[in-house]
Amino acid sequence: MSIADRALTSEMASRPDMIQCRGVKKWFGDFQALCGVDLTVKEREVMVVLGPSGSGKSTLIRCINRLEVHQEGQIVVDGVELTNDLRNIEKIRSEVGMVFQLFNLFPHLSVLDNVTLAPIWVRKQPKAQAEIRAMELLERVGIPEQAAKFPGQLSGGQQQRVAIARSLAMNPKIMLFDEPTSALDPEMISEVLDVMKALAADGMTMIVVTHEMGFAREVADRLVFMEAGDVVEVGTPETFFTNPTEERTKLFLSQIL
Amino acid sequence: MSDASVGVQRTVAPEVALPSPGRWIRDNLFSSITNSVQTVVFTVILLGLLRWALGLVFAEDTDWTAVATNMRLLFTYNYPTAQYGRIWVATGTVLAAVGASCGAWNINPGMTVRRLSVSGTGTGAFLLVIGVITPASTPSSIRTWIVIIGTALVLISLTALRIVDKPHRRSVSFASLLVTFGVAVVAFLWLFPFGNYGFTQGAVYAEPGLVAESTRVPWTVLMAIVVSAFFLGRETVRRLGEAGGLIRRSLTVFWVVGPLFLVFLVLRDPAFDMGYVLRVDIPIAAGFVLAGAVLISLLGQPARAELARIVGAVLAAGAVFNWMAGFMGWYPMLQKVRISFALLALLVLLLPTLAGERAARLRLMGLWAVAMVIFHWLITGMNTPSTLEIAAPPFLGGFVLTVTIAYYVMLASFPVGVLLALARTSKLPIFRVLATGYIEVIRGVPLITVLFFFSIMLPLFLPRGMGISDLAAVFAGYAVFSAAYMAENIRGGLQSVRHGQFEAADALGLTTVQRTGLIVLPQALRVSIPNLVGQAIATFKETSLIAIVGGFDLLRIANATIPNQPDFLGQKRPGLLFISLIYFVFAYSMSRASQNLETRLGSARA
Numbered sequence A: 001m002s003i004a005d006r007a008l009t010s011e012m013a014s015r016p017d018m019i020q021c022r023g024v025k026k027w028f029g030d031f032q033a034l035c036g037v038d039l040t041v042k043e044r045e046v047m048v049v050l051g052p053s054g055s056g057k058s059t060l061i062r063c064i065n066r067l068e069v070h071q072e073g074q075i076v077v078d079g080v081e082l083t084n085d086l087r088n089i090e091k092i093r094s095e096v097g098m099v100f101q102l103f104n105l106f107p108h109l110s111v112l113d114n115v116t117l118a119p120i121w122v123r124k125q126p127k128a129q130a131e132i133r134a135m136e137l138l139e140r141v142g143i144p145e146q147a148a149k150f151p152g153q154l155s156g157g158q159q160q161r162v163a164i165a166r167s168l169a170m171n172p173k174i175m176l177f178d179e180p181t182s183a184l185d186p187e188m189i190s191e192v193l194d195v196m197k198a199l200a201a202d203g204m205t206m207i208v209v210t211h212e213m214g215f216a217r218e219v220a221d222r223l224v225f226m227e228a229g230d231v232v233e234v235g236t237p238e239t240f241f242t243n244p245t246e247e248r249t250k251l252f253l254s255q256i257l
Numbered sequence B: 001m002s003d004a005s006v007g008v009q010r011t012v013a014p015e016v017a018l019p020s021p022g023r024w025i026r027d028n029l030f031s032s033i034t035n036s037v038q039t040v041v042f043t044v045i046l047l048g049l050l051r052w053a054l055g056l057v058f059a060e061d062t063d064w065t066a067v068a069t070n071m072r073l074l075f076t077y078n079y080p081t082a083q084y085g086r087i088w089v090a091t092g093t094v095l096a097a098v099g100a101s102c103g104a105w106n107i108n109p110g111m112t113v114r115r116l117s118v119s120g121t122g123t124g125a126f127l128l129v130i131g132v133i134t135p136a137s138t139p140s141s142i143r144t145w146i147v148i149i150g151t152a153l154v155l156i157s158l159t160a161l162r163i164v165d166k167p168h169r170r171s172v173s174f175a176s177l178l179v180t181f182g183v184a185v186v187a188f189l190w191l192f193p194f195g196n197y198g199f200t201q202g203a204v205y206a207e208p209g210l211v212a213e214s215t216r217v218p219w220t221v222l223m224a225i226v227v228s229a230f231f232l233g234r235e236t237v238r239r240l241g242e243a244g245g246l247i248r249r250s251l252t253v254f255w256v257v258g259p260l261f262l263v264f265l266v267l268r269d270p271a272f273d274m275g276y277v278l279r280v281d282i283p284i285a286a287g288f289v290l291a292g293a294v295l296i297s298l299l300g301q302p303a304r305a306e307l308a309r310i311v312g313a314v315l316a317a318g319a320v321f322n323w324m325a326g327f328m329g330w331y332p333m334l335q336k337v338r339i340s341f342a343l344l345a346l347l348v349l350l351l352p353t354l355a356g357e358r359a360a361r362l363r364l365m366g367l368w369a370v371a372m373v374i375f376h377w378l379i380t381g382m383n384t385p386s387t388l389e390i391a392a393p394p395f396l397g398g399f400v401l402t403v404t405i406a407y408y409v410m411l412a413s414f415p416v417g418v419l420l421a422l423a424r425t426s427k428l429p430i431f432r433v434l435a436t437g438y439i440e441v442i443r444g445v446p447l448i449t450v451l452f453f454f455s456i457m458l459p460l461f462l463p464r465g466m467g468i469s470d471l472a473a474v475f476a477g478y479a480v481f482s483a484a485y486m487a488e489n490i491r492g493g494l495q496s497v498r499h500g501q502f503e504a505a506d507a508l509g510l511t512t513v514q515r516t517g518l519i520v521l522p523q524a525l526r527v528s529i530p531n532l533v534g535q536a537i538a539t540f541k542e543t544s545l546i547a548i549v550g551g552f553d554l555l556r557i558a559n560a561t562i563p564n565q566p567d568f569l570g571q572k573r574p575g576l577l578f579i580s581l582i583y584f585v586f587a588y589s590m591s592r593a594s595q596n597l598e599t600r601l602g603s604a605r606a
């Protein structure tokens, strides 16, 4: 078993790979943000990434949909390797949804238009069909009544749920979450986490960067601990929280728990 | 007010009573000794200035008949009276479009009764002050009218404030303002003894009484057109609901191409040689329509995006080659074929972005066909000798020239400005360098230099056999100049778009063109509106510079043409005052419109 497949149950190990990272390295100028990351995400797996600030969590998941370009190593998403080939990038981006810490909704478009934009322009769906689907998704994240409003008129939690619906509208195979609740007031965090839990229960493949330990414990299939651009430890929630192998993991957990 | 037994009580915001005029004056103008002194001093200064200005307007040696007699000269220069119907039709079309647009977009400036009545009282009081302090040289009839109108305004405004319930909540609809305006104009035309002035066989005549019938009747019809177009536009959009978007889209298209047709209507009456048209012009146009349709149906499918990019690049190279060949004289080719070819290349390049379902492709084909037909009709019409005899040169002048140039300079420099701004912020160094060079060079040169360059030098650089009229040269130069400033204004907006917006668009899989057109530009342009309107106002006013390169615009007519007429020798003052008023009214309306637009867009976002 390769290091990338650590802590997999045999059932999970038998599933196909959705994302493979092999020796991924990334520099910003002289500063190395990723120092050879090896990681495999299986189909329908929920992987939670933890680590101190600046450890490269965002950089890693942003490499997976090519918002950042890695310089060495290999990233294969759903069987397609990420290279400079424009077609591959567009294909992968339309199959990988991403939710940002600051929502990044389009402020000049209504909620409904935010959700239908990509299906209409990227998937070339007819408008009516895209709108029906968008309303279904807004229903799923619990805010169908806000469809006609503009993002600026919504609360943070509502905006983040719209952002999730916007990603789901592309029927992605994989969802990436970069600290989706870090910019939210405490009372809104749970409404977003609930949507994410439902998504996980439906079998979405997800990578979630978060500081919500409760969510990690409850939903994650595996946890990844990163530090200084390296994957330090990979484990199931039980072993990770109760019996971590690495000293650095223990130190980190003692600081946050 | 509301039932106390109801659990949750929603209270209306407390009414802020309007202070009585006396109270207001005491609170704001005489609240302390310094305040009182300032009020008195500045009132005296202001009254002095006002009296001096009125002295200019009503001085004995200010002959206002110079303006009244030359009204047509100021507005349309030497346009032949026999052909004036064309001007009226064109004006009518523009006004109909204005009315319909206001209705279709449901413009509502949201003036409350209170605000309206306060400004009405203010204006009325101001007129009364003028009536009192205006110098003795003012004709007594004018003084009487000023006092009557001032008193009426004050009385009506105060009564409205009194009889309307909750005047600060009740707002006056744009519809009633528009109707009032129309009625006021018509009433003025049919009741006010303005007099009838003009030239017959070079001699001035001035009759007392109403405005000339040839002015009165068309303007009455025009007012009726604006008002009915407004209601028509509003009701159609309201009735059609979803499909109302179609009306708005057609109006937008009208605002882009419509004025081109109107200039055409006013200036030309092409005598088409039907044989030649049938043999050459129509087949060429049909050929391009067909070529576009075939390319759309073959390459417009999402799966063929890659092929479309390649074919588009080849066509673009061909288009560039055609122009080069034109300049070098390698092979002859009709200019319109060259342009159509370039447009075809652009179409194919955009196909990966516009591609879609069968329905989307059909729609695209329709659009392409319409665009080609319009384009070829215009070009063919322009290349055909006109039967309309207009004393040339110059064939266009006065206010019409000012408005036409300003409108088209803005229209033409806008896309160029957008492209330049995008190029200047792009990642590719070659674009960045080219755009920056263009912008900095143009911004470093005075407008008048650019205009001289284009009107005198440009014809020398053109390939043999390709002429350009003075007006077109000036227009081109002005557009080139304006585009550089436009680019800088838009770049400011582009920089204000958050980085996260780019990332979100990328993460959804949008192409760069889609990201730019759907996400980045709409936000950037919104931010740039105040600057763009500022530029529009500057452009409008600076059209007066075309006088220096030979155009007969408002300024030149007021400053040189009228004072040279034997009847009005040396009469510069009334003309200059009058055109200042015109410039002011337009600049001020644009600035108000932009404020409205901002609040509208702002409230959609907030």
Ligand SMILES: Nc1ncnc2c1ncn2[C@@H]1O[C@H](COP(=O)(O)OP(=O)(O)OP(=O)(O)O)[C@@H](O)[C@H]1O
Pocket: A028, A031, A033, A051, A052, A053, A054, A055, A056, A057, A058, A059, A060
């Ligand atoms: N665009 C960039 N240019 C230069 N350095 C960058 C850039 N983006 C990230 N870095 C650096 O790379 C390192 C990893 O950043 P990253 O955003 O991935 O951290 P993170 O684990 O997500 O931290 P946080 O929990 O604070 O979000 C940091 O030291 C950061 O300063």
Ligand SMILES: [Mg+2]
Pocket: A057, A058, A059, A178, A179
């Ligand atoms: Mg981060």
